Amino acid sequence: MALALQTSDLSEDEMIVDTLIERARIAQRAFEHRADQARYDRAALAAAWALMEPSRNEELSKLAVATTGLGNVRDKITKNHRKTLGVLRDIKNSKTVGIIKDDSATGITEIARPIGVVGAVVPSTNPVATPTNNVVNALKCGNAIILSPSPKGVEACMKLLGYIHAEFDKIGVANDLVQMIPAPVSKAKAQRLMEKADLLVVTGSQNNVHRAYSSGTPAIGVGAGNVTVIVDETADLAAAADKISASKTFDNSTSCSSENALIVVDAVRDAFMAELHRAGGRLLDKPNAAKLKSALFQGDGLNRRIIAQDVDKVIAEVGLDLADAETAKFLVIEGSGIGPDYPESGEKLSLVATLYHARDFDGAKRIASELLTHQGAGHSVGIHTSIDERAVSMGAEMPTCRVIVNQAHCFATGGSFDNGMPFSLSMGCGSWGGNSIDENFNHKHLMNITRIVRPIPIDEPAVDEIFADYWQEAGK
CATH class of the missing domain: 3.40.309.10 (Aldehyde Dehydrogenase; Chain A, domain 2)
Structure with a gap:
């Protein structure tokens, strides 16, 4: 009864997003179950090829310029290809599942784990390249991802999503791993995604970045350029x-x-x-x-x-x-x-x-x-x-x-x-720009790391050893 009451209190926009989130969680758990690196890598490559296939890249670039009125087709094609190829280079030999580090000196073993469901708010300036890069990075680490495009970027995002799902169908990957907020996009839907996802990646307006940081969900935002x-x-x-x-x-x-x-x-x-x-x-x-x-x-x-x-x-x-x-x-x-x-x-x-x-x-x-x-x-x-x-x-x-x-x-x-x-396509600006990261956003930001901690020989310094130089200079 309590659940029914809570559901009835939700707006239509909130229920739409909640349904996407639940579908994404089911798909992500299945994707992660008994996964190996090959599974994650294959899905990431599928999403990348959805854009990099030349005829699709040209079509999506033309659509992006036509619907947003920003940029030019020739350079969009180059950007889509170059940025996606570069991300593939960066992730190619990176291990993102299972044991990724085993240090006998510290006794610590590190195990890579997915974040879960990533929410990605993407800008109208790069309505194809940015979501593709976010999707590739998320899949590389075993996550599901839900895209929240700008109003002008909806049509290009929908077309891109269709091509990603077509590639997924070839290799048996669940389409619900990559979804988008359906049109008409709205601040209410984006806000609900910010509240319900496990991690947010927000590129674009500083208003969106600030809303993400105040949503209660861990967020990676980027600062303004100049x-x-x-x-x-x-x-x-x-x-x-x-x-x-x-x-x-x-x-x-x-x-x-x-x-x-x-x-x-x-x-x-x-x-x-x-x-x-x-x-x-x-x-x-x-x-x-x-x-x-x-x-x-x-x-x-x-x-x-x-x-x-x-x-x-x-x-x-x-x-x-x-x-x-x-x-x-x-x-x-x-x-x-x-x-x-x-x-x-x-x-x-x-x-x-x-x-x-x-x-x-x-x-x-x-x-x-x-x-x-x-x-x-x-x-x-x-x-x-x-x-x-x-x-x-x-x-x-x-x-x-x-x-x-x-x-x-x-x-x-x-x-x-x-x-x-x-x-x-997302540059962290550190504390100067009010951001949680100071480096280029990449796949390593979309992993949890579990650490197995074992006892090692005691390494406890003497107080005199620590303070000797200080005492010599300042006295006790």
């Missing part, structure tokens, strides 16, 4: 300009790792700006910059007719007068300040970057720290330099979890085939 890159007097200016242009323009700057601000040391400012112009960056004069700022920053938000749009559409929308607009790839405006009164100092999600200049590297570092403190603390910064110690000093002094050195930022931050970062 990437700043320094170009110092020792940099290879042509290479820096090419890398910044490639990164800034990729998928029309939908990535949280795309450059938002460039800080150039005065000694090379003119030479670098010439290289940036060659690479497609167009520094606007004051009248054009004023028109762009007025059009892009509207009230407390960004103009949706400009964010993540092709540069020719931005130029036409704003009505810019550029002599060489036909070769422009992105636009640059001078920064007049940093903080809430200067919206150009924040994340722009568009083919627009803000330029600051500094007298020297120390000045550039101060400006970058101010920008991070204003927005994007913990996420990442970049530097183009020939002096590696400068990157190390940035990592030691600035509120950031990543310093990207001499690389195209948006490709490097989330993992690359030529650096050692795990592939991910």
Whole structure:
């Protein structure tokens, strides 16, 4: 009777989500029962191939751009392929079931166990790549997962889910291991998922991240991006300009790792700006910059007719007068300040970057720290330099979890085939960004570890041994 009363008190949205959760729990328990690594790996590969098969990747990329209005198809295809392949590389030889470590010195044996049911809130900027990566990572560790897409990402997520289930049918994996909140998506349904899942992975708006952290469910959220890159007097200016242009323009700057601000040391400012112009960056004069700022920053938000749009559409929308607009790839405006009164100092999600200049590297570092403190603390910064110690000093002094050195930022931050970062579309920002992790989200965050603890020979130090140096300096 009590159960019936509780059920009758639930809203329709809550009952829909509760049903998904129960189905996921049944499927997950069966998936975990007497599992071996091959079972988890096969399911992860099936989900990955659901997207990586070329014709499906192209179809899903076109659908994503058509329904969200964000990014471009060519780069979506590349992102979907590259990010998924990178995750597969990262998980290929990772053991996620059974005994994963046995240390005779400590007497501790570690056993990998699934989390259970993962709830994943995914953004409209990456409505295909992010859910696929979340699904692959979850399955690798023996979990079920329920996706909560953005309203604009529902159609792409549904199509992706259908392809995942088709691959599951080939190998006898239960479809209920991967589900999504059905349309129409709503905050009520997402909130119920946040309350009922065993772990949340939330990428996208900071509002969603904060709701996840306050839901009562363990949550992995990510912070806001506002990437700043320094170009110092020792940099290879042509290479820096090419890398910044490639990164800034990729998928029309939908990535949280795309450059938002460039800080150039005065000694090379003119030479670098010439290289940036060659690479497609167009520094606007004051009248054009004023028109762009007025059009892009509207009230407390960004103009949706400009964010993540092709540069020719931005130029036409704003009505810019550029002599060489036909070769422009992105636009640059001078920064007049940093903080809430200067919206150009924040994340722009568009083919627009803000330029600051500094007298020297120390000045550039101060400006970058101010920008991070204003927005994007913990996420990442970049530097183009020939002096590696400068990157190390940035990592030691600035509120950031990543310093990207001499690389195209948006490709490097989330993992690359030529650096050692795990592939991910979700970057933890540590305590600076209000996050529970300070590294790239990856499959290792989706395991519980059970530890078998055995007795070992006693290792108890004497008090004198511990305090000897301290007493010598300070006295007893």
